[in-house]
Amino acid sequence: MPETRFDIVAMGDAIVDVIAPATPEFLQQHCLPVGSMQLLTPLKADHLYASMGVAEEHSGGSAANSMAGVAGLGGKVAFIGQVADDQFGKVFRHDLTAMGVHFDTPALEANADCPTGRCLILVTPDGQRTMNTAPGASHELVASAVSEELVKASRILYLEGYLFGPDKPRAAMMEARKMAHGAGNETAFTLSESVIISERRDRFTRLIEEGGIDLLFCNDHEARLLTGHDDVLAAEMALATKVKTAVVTHGAAGASANHDGKRVIVPAVPVAEVVDTTGAGDLFAAGFLAAYTKDKPLEKCLETGAICAAEVISHYGARPEADLKELTSL
Numbered sequence: 001m002p003e004t005r006f007d008i009v010a011m012g013d014a015i016v017d018v019i020a021p022a023t024p025e026f027l028q029q030h031c032l033p034v035g036s037m038q039l040l041t042p043l044k045a046d047h048l049y050a051s052m053g054v055a056e057e058h059s060g061g062s063a064a065n066s067m068a069g070v071a072g073l074g075g076k077v078a079f080i081g082q083v084a085d086d087q088f089g090k091v092f093r094h095d096l097t098a099m100g101v102h103f104d105t106p107a108l109e110a111n112a113d114c115p116t117g118r119c120l121i122l123v124t125p126d127g128q129r130t131m132n133t134a135p136g137a138s139h140e141l142v143a144s145a146v147s148e149e150l151v152k153a154s155r156i157l158y159l160e161g162y163l164f165g166p167d168k169p170r171a172a173m174m175e176a177r178k179m180a181h182g183a184g185n186e187t188a189f190t191l192s193e194s195v196i197i198s199e200r201r202d203r204f205t206r207l208i209e210e211g212g213i214d215l216l217f218c219n220d221h222e223a224r225l226l227t228g229h230d231d232v233l234a235a236e237m238a239l240a241t242k243v244k245t246a247v248v249t250h251g252a253a254g255a256s257a258n259h260d261g262k263r264v265i266v267p268a269v270p271v272a273e274v275v276d277t278t279g280a281g282d283l284f285a286a287g288f289l290a291a292y293t294k295d296k297p298l299e300k301c302l303e304t305g306a307i308c309a310a311e312v313i314s315h316y317g318a319r320p321e322a323d324l325k326e327l328t329s330l
Contacts, residue, residue, distance in 0.1 A: 004153055004154055004155045005076065005154070006076045007290075007293040008075065008078070008155065008157075008158050009078040009080060009150055009151055010066060010077070010079050010080070010159075011079075011081065011141075011159055011160065011163065012061050012079070012081055012158075012159075012160030012163050013062065013064070013117055013133075013135060013163050014061055014092055014105075014117060015059075015060050015061045015092070015116070015118055015119050016057055016091055017057070017058050017119045017121055017278065017317065018052070018055045018056075018057050018118055018120050019056045019129075019276070019278065020053045020054060020056070020121070021053060021123050022052070022053070022122035022123065022130070023124070024124055026122070027124070027130055030051070032122065032132065034124055035129070035130060036130055036131070037130075038131075038132055039133055039135065040120075040133065040134040041134065042112070045120060045132065045134035048120050049118070056317060058095065058317045058319055059092040059093075059095035059319075060278075060279075060318050060319075061117075061160075062190065062281075063079070063159070063163075063282075064081060064096055064101070065286070066158065066282045066283070066286040066289065067096075067101045067158075068286070068319050068320070069282065069287065069290070069312075069320055070286045070289055070290045070293075071101050072099065072100075072286075072320050072323075072324040072325070073308075073324045073328065073330050074325055075293060077100075077101050078101065078102035078103065078150055079101050079102070079103045080103075081103070081105055081138060082105060082107075082138055082139075082140050082145065083107050083116045083117075084107055084108045084109070084111060084114060084137040085109055086110040086116055087116075088115065088117075089110075089115075089116040089137070093107075099319070102150075105141075106145070107137075111137075114137050114140060115134075115136045116136055117134060117136040117139075118136070119132065119134075120132040120134075123276050123316070127276055127277050127313070128277065129277055131278075138163070138169075139166040139168065139169055140168060142171070143172040145172065146176050151176050151179040151180050151183070152179055152183040152185070154185060155185055155186065155293060156215070156292075157188070158187075158188045158189075158285075159173050159176075159188065160192055161189065161191045161200070161204065164200060164204070165199070165200055170203075181212075186214040187212060187214055188216070188217065189207070189213045189217070190216075190217040190218070190281070190285055191204065191216075191217065191219075204226060205226065208242045208243060214244045215243065215244065215245045215247070215292075216243045216246050217281070217285050217288075218239075218247075219249045219250070220235070223236055223239060223248050232248075236256065237258070239258075240258035240261075244259065244260075245257060245298075246258045247302075247305075249284055249309075250268075252268050254266050254306065255305060255306060256302070257288075257301065257302055264298040264299050264302060265302075266299060266302040267306070268306055268309075269306045271313055272314070274314070275315050275316060276313060276317065278317065279318025279319070280309045280312060280313050281309070282318055283305075283308040283311065283318070283320065284308060285305065286308055287301075287304035287305035287306070287308035287324070288301045290328075291303075291305075291328075291330055294330065303328075304328045304330055307327050308320065308324055308327075308328070311324065
């Protein structure tokens with residue numbers, strides 16, 4: 001393993017989460033299925049934003065959330081993502097760097113047609129989140145914005161499935177993957193969201209089967225969709241033959257990891273009240289990766305991920321509020 005400055009560098013959506021409670025009736029009024037995810041234009045996002053109730057605003061994005069979690073566990077991490085030079089872009093950069101994440105991707109000039117990305121998250125009383133994302137500048141990330149020095153200086157390159165669809169950021173991620181493997185570093189990939197798998201299944205499958213991924217994160221529903229297996233275990237085993245380490249979360253049933261023919265499973269950590277499931281998978285990945293980069297056993301990696309996921313679903317927002325080091329003893 002070459003000498004590295006960072007444990008992980010992540011590439012993903014650079015967006016601000018705008019989170020507000022909502023009733024099922026509000027979702028019906030706006031034709032938004034509970035628990036769904038849809039993409040919005042900046043104009044449609046403005047209209048929905050205007051109708052939302054009192055909201056909390058936090059910098060978000062799946063991979064960025066994970067890096068905030070790893071930083072909270074003492075890891076040295078960096079992030080590559082695209083914001084615009086506007087107020088939300090400043091919020092995103094401030095929040096991420098304040099949590100100890102290295103982020104120096106230059107901002108794009110502010111543009112009404114391409115603002116910093118937003119995710120309008122509506123949370124129903126049962127804790128389910130309905131996500132409405134206007135990617136904006138986030139999908140303008142280009143290969144020239146990727147620092148080869150930064151990628152080579154990181155033990156793991158962590159790629160986010162949300163960003164793997166649009167041509168520009170996908171090309172940037174593929175270029176970064178070449179840099180990482182050329183330096184002898186590992187590449188991790190998170191599938192991100194089941195709703196995007198149907199349209200990106202071929203691309204995801206090709207990336208995995210070409211040996212481009214060492215460490216894969218997904219939930220059991222995503223595993224079934226990607227592999228075509230109805231049985232969760234069969235789907236998990238199919239993925240385990242393609243990557244060095246396959247990690248699958250199972251909601252309240254816990255999580256499992258497969259490495260070199262060995263399968264380890266741990267239970268979920270009980271939560272007194274599920275307030276908001278936003279970021280559960282992101283923080284699970286954070287805990288797993290933080291332990292993984294410290295060369296901990298698979299069981300410890302899974303346990304750390306489960307603890308971090310439990311913390312984030314106990315409050316609004318996808319960033320940790322408690323001291324993760326204290327919770328995990330990592």
